[in-house]
Amino acid sequence: MDADPDETQYALRAGAGDQHAFSWLVKRHQGAVHRYLARMTGLPETARELAQDTFVRAFRAMPSWRPEARFRTWLFRIAHNLALDHLRRAKRVVFEPLDDGLETPDPAPGPEQQLEAQQRIRQLETALAALPAAHREILLLREIEGMSYEDIAQTLELNPGTVRSRLARARAALLAVLRHH
Known part of the structure; x- marks a missing residue:
């Protein structure tokens, strides 16, 4: 970009x-x-x-x-x-909930869809909170802030290949935590 x-x-x-x-x-x-x-x-x-x-x-x-x-x-x-x-x-690493930046896909969801969306957000928050700070950080920069690999590399002082591999590991770790729960 x-x-x-x-x-x-x-x-x-x-x-x-x-x-x-x-x-x-x-x-x-x-x-x-x-x-x-x-x-x-x-x-x-x-x-x-x-x-x-x-x-x-x-x-x-x-x-x-x-x-x-x-x-x-x-x-x-x-x-x-x-x-x-x-x-x-x-000497602490905590996690701030995501629900202020996430919206449900349907502009007028029913109560059941709202509940499902809230449950998915809570599951995602719990899974992200369980990740090491380095995994959480790279996921936040890419998936929430929408940064390119090159921008993340500059921000974290890494080469783009390292960003790609760390992002892949972070996504895999997130999926593993989500599957576990």
Whole structure:
């Protein structure tokens, strides 16, 4: 997936000190960054603080950002590092439920379909919570945030082949947990 030309222009302007351009970038990415951090930490208030720290660090580092790196992957790398630092300090790995980002396929499901959808979401949440943080993280970046393999590779500082193999292992682990339950 190629970089968004508007985003690149805003990032270049932000790097030159344009606060309006940086505000545009924050508005564009704050929801995804917060959602990612909330699911990684399991603590919405902590995720808000970490998201704020992500954008503060990004603002300070904007002059060093280069257009060769997509802004979104660069920003998620900062969020990733903050989440890992927090999890290491807290010595805990928890999981934030997914139901805020998932919708049932039928716009007007009946009670039975709603119950089935809620049960599937709970099963998925339980299965994801049982996975190691590295598996959960790569699944969140790919399946929930929709990042490309290349973007995940840049975010996690891996090569794309490693991303593919880790994603395959994470999916297999998720399926194994789902089958077990």
